[in-house]
Amino acid sequence: MNYHGAMKILIVDDEPAISETLAYALRADGFTADSCTLGSAALAMLQDGAHDLVVLDVGLPDLNGFDVCRQLRRFSDIPVLFLTARTDEVDRIVGLELGGDDYVAKPFSPREVVSRIRAILRRLRPEAKTGISDGRPEKSARFAVDRDGLRIAYHGQWLNLTRYEYLLLAQLLERPGRILNRAQIMESVWQDSGESFERTVDTHIKTLRGKLRAIDATADCIQTHRGLGYSVTAD
Known part of the structure; x- marks a missing residue:
């Protein structure tokens, strides 16, 4: 994980309005942001380990976001923040069990998502924790x-x-x-x-x-x- 300079976030969501709004909020807060609309594309982009965290929509057009996370965990331990329109408790538990770090239901405030991203990164940053x-x-x-x-x-x-x-x-x-x-x-x-x-x-x-x-x-x-x-x- 990169802790020097701007941290790089990948947004995986097939709704451009959500991706663009969240990317803007992240950049305004000092992050850099990439985006894609497909789970398969996200898995390819994450192979090089250049990103610090993934914002992952559960309802993607090609792969379920949970399936993306399962495949991602085979080669990467990158933090994952799930986005979803679902509110069922079982979905939230599944996301955590698969290795997700947090879970935000739509509609959401971009500022809240950015705040949660910072909290995840602080929690996983050794010097900040200990x-x-x-x-x-x-x-x-x-x-x-x-x-x-x-x-x-x-x-x-x-x-x-x-x-x-x-x-x-x-x-x-x-x-x-x-x-x-x-x-x-x-x-x-x-x-x-x-x-x-x-x-x-x-x-x-x-x-x-x-x-x-x-x-x-x-x-x-x-x-x-x-x-x-x-x-x-x-x-």
């Missing part, structure tokens, strides 16, 4: 956290984590033993504390446990506190 910039990992008895590299080692082995798995585990490791409820985790990792997204947190906790147990079959360092939330034992 203040650590020398690349040295933070060590505990079991874990080593490299916040510049966005990676975590467990018993000396780097875990193969998705962006959300990293952010969730790093959040728990900031204060080992502290119980965080689902709303706190959503606000910190996904910036959405709605109770309707509880299963998103639970799903990521489950996959994290699986990856930890692949290294140590007896691992039980992520604790579930019924009715309260989750904590991690780092020692």
Whole structure:
């Protein structure tokens, strides 16, 4: 991700009025913006890794925006902000589960979208989140956290984590033993504390446990506190 100079946003929407208005708002706020109308074209444009974030409409003429995100995640971890005319909760959950970073329903304010884009980029920017910039990992008895590299080692082995798995585990490791409820985790990792997204947190906790147990079959360092939330034992 580029943090020097103007950050580059790709807008994928088949409605020119939306693309042009959003591109104007982004440029006025210091970003550069490209646009396209097809999911297939977006996937081709994103192959070179030149963009910092994608604004992706769900209802595209060729590929469903969710399908575009599925294919995108095979080769890129670029942040995705979904745009959609749909308001069903299940669609919002699907977007998050596929690796989307946020979800905005039409009609929307371009200024709100720009604000959400900035929030996503701040959240994923290591120095903005932690203040650590020398690349040295933070060590505990079991874990080593490299916040510049966005990676975590467990018993000396780097875990193969998705962006959300990293952010969730790093959040728990900031204060080992502290119980965080689902709303706190959503606000910190996904910036959405709605109770309707509880299963998103639970799903990521489950996959994290699986990856930890692949290294140590007896691992039980992520604790579930019924009715309260989750904590991690780092020692």
